Amino acid sequence: MVDTLVFVAAAVICLVGALGVVLARNPVHSALMLVMTLFGIAVQFVAQEAHFLAAVQVIVYAGAIVVLFLFVIMLLGVDRAQNLEMSFLPVQKWAALLFASGSLAVVVALIVVVGEPVTGVHAMGGTLGGTDDVRLLARSLFSDYVYAFELTSLLLVIAVIGAVVLVRKPKQTNPVAAEDGGGT
Amino acid sequence: MEITTGWYLVLGALLFVIGGTGLLIRRNPLVMLMCVELMLNGVNLSFVAFSRTLGDIGGQTVVFFVLVVAAAEVVVGLGLVVAILRRQPGSTADDLSALKG
Numbered sequence: 001m002v003d004t005l006v007f008v009a010a011a012v013i014c015l016v017g018a019l020g021v022v023l024a025r026n027p028v029h030s031a032l033m034l035v036m037t038l039f040g041i042a043v044q045f046v047a048q049e050a051h052f053l054a055a056v057q058v059i060v061y062a063g064a065i066v067v068l069f070l071f072v073i074m075l076l077g078v079d080r081a082q083n084l085e086m087s088f089l090p091v092q093k094w095a096a097l098l099f100a101s102g103s104l105a106v107v108v109a110l111i112v113v114v115g116e117p118v119t120g121v122h123a124m125g126g127t128l129g130g131t132d133d134v135r136l137l138a139r140s141l142f143s144d145y146v147y148a149f150e151l152t153s154l155l156l157v158i159a160v161i162g163a164v165v166l167v168r169k170p171k172q173t174n175p176v177a178a179e180d181g182g183g184t
Numbered sequence: 185m186e187i188t189t190g191w192y193l194v195l196g197a198l199l200f201v202i203g204g205t206g207l208l209i210r211r212n213p214l215v216m217l218m219c220v221e222l223m224l225n226g227v228n229l230s231f232v233a234f235s236r237t238l239g240d241i242g243g244q245t246v247v248f249f250v251l252v253v254a255a256a257e258v259v260v261g262l263g264l265v266v267a268i269l270r271r272q273p274g275s276t277a278d279d280l281s282a283l284k285g
Contacts, residue, residue, distance in 0.1 A: 007187045011195050018199050018222050022206030027214050034218050037199070041225050044192065048236045050244050060251055065221065065258050072262045073214060076269050096208035100201045107197040111190050136241040137248065145245050152252045159256035166263035 006047050014040035031069045038062045052134045192233035199226030211276035213265045217258060224254050 013036055020033030038061045045054035141149055203222030210216055228247045235243025269275060 003187050007191060011191075014195065014199060015202070018202040021215070021218050021222060022202060022210065027212055030215050030218050034221060037222065037225065041199075041229055044195070044229055045232055048192070048232050050232050050235070050247075053232065053244055053247055056248070056251060060255060061221070061225075065255060068258060068262060069214060069218065072266060076266065076273075093209055096205050099208060100205040103204070104197060104201045107201075108194055111193045111197070133241070133244065137244055140241045140245045141248065144242075145249075148249060152249060155256050156252065159259045163259045163263035166260070166267045 003047065006043065010040045010043035010047070012040075013037070013043070027073050028070065031066055031073065034069070035062050035066050038066070050133060052137055189233050189237045193230055196226040196228075196230035196233070199223070199229065201226075211278055213268070213277055213280075214262075216277060217261045217265070220257070220261075221254060224250055 017033045017035075017037030017040060021030045021037065024030045024033055038057060042054040042057040042062075045051075045057060200223050203219045203224075203226060206219035206222065207216050210219065228250055231243040231247045231250070235241065235247075268280065272279065
């Protein structure tokens with residue numbers, strides 16, 4: 001009974017937040033609605049005994065990513081309201097609605113028809129059980145998935161360098177740089 | 185009523201579809217990136233649901249990697265948005281058609 005209540009409440013929070021992200025005219029409101037959805041997802045993670053992921057969800061998503069979004073919104077001053085009707089291509093709205101209803105119908109039909117959709121091989125990294133999901137996650141992360149883990153560190157370095165290169169102001173073309181061959 | 189895995193999967197599918205629809209109908213690049221985050225979160229929810237159903241920690245590990253990739257994606261995406269909007273203030277995704285050939 002409590003499980004059902006928690007699921008329904010968190011699902012309502014998630015869906016209201018998701019619709020808010022899409023329908024809010026002001027990007028700041030979209031970002032705040034995104035926080036609401038992410039908290040709802042974190043509650044769902046706790047309900048499924050993924051406590052570590054719930055904490056990471058709140059810290060990384062709500063704490064870092066959404067703050068980054070808000071930072072960029074404030075930096076660029078793009079917090080003007082967008083008229084939702086003005087900017088559509090003629091068929092875009094209907095194509096989007098067709099995509100949405102079609103894919104939702106397919107996915108939900110699959111879930112309902114297949115019923116208990118358990119396939120695949122069991123438990124490469126360790127079986128869940130009890131409450132020490134941090135220990136299991138760490139063991140799986142640093143044994144079976146260690147190469148992927150190292151690659152993500154490379155990915156983060158690339159992302160940081162890429163962000164710095166992208167956001168850097170283009171240098172004024174001064175004669176000195178033009179003379180010595182121009183390193184770029 | 186008991187909450188089975190299917191309910192979580194349906195919620196994940198709903199979030200994914202709402203995010204995809206928003207990606208298609210919104211023209212503000214920042215909001216489009218937020219919609220991508222919604223889609224990723226829908227998938228994450230499905231991963232965790234399967235992880236619990238199968239009793240396998242692998243699903244949670246994949247969610248961990250998705251979080252990292254999402255962070256990298258947002259960093260690069262916002263860098264692009266800042267670079268573009270600094271050059272053409274107030275432009276939307278419809279204005280950025282220079283590569284359409």
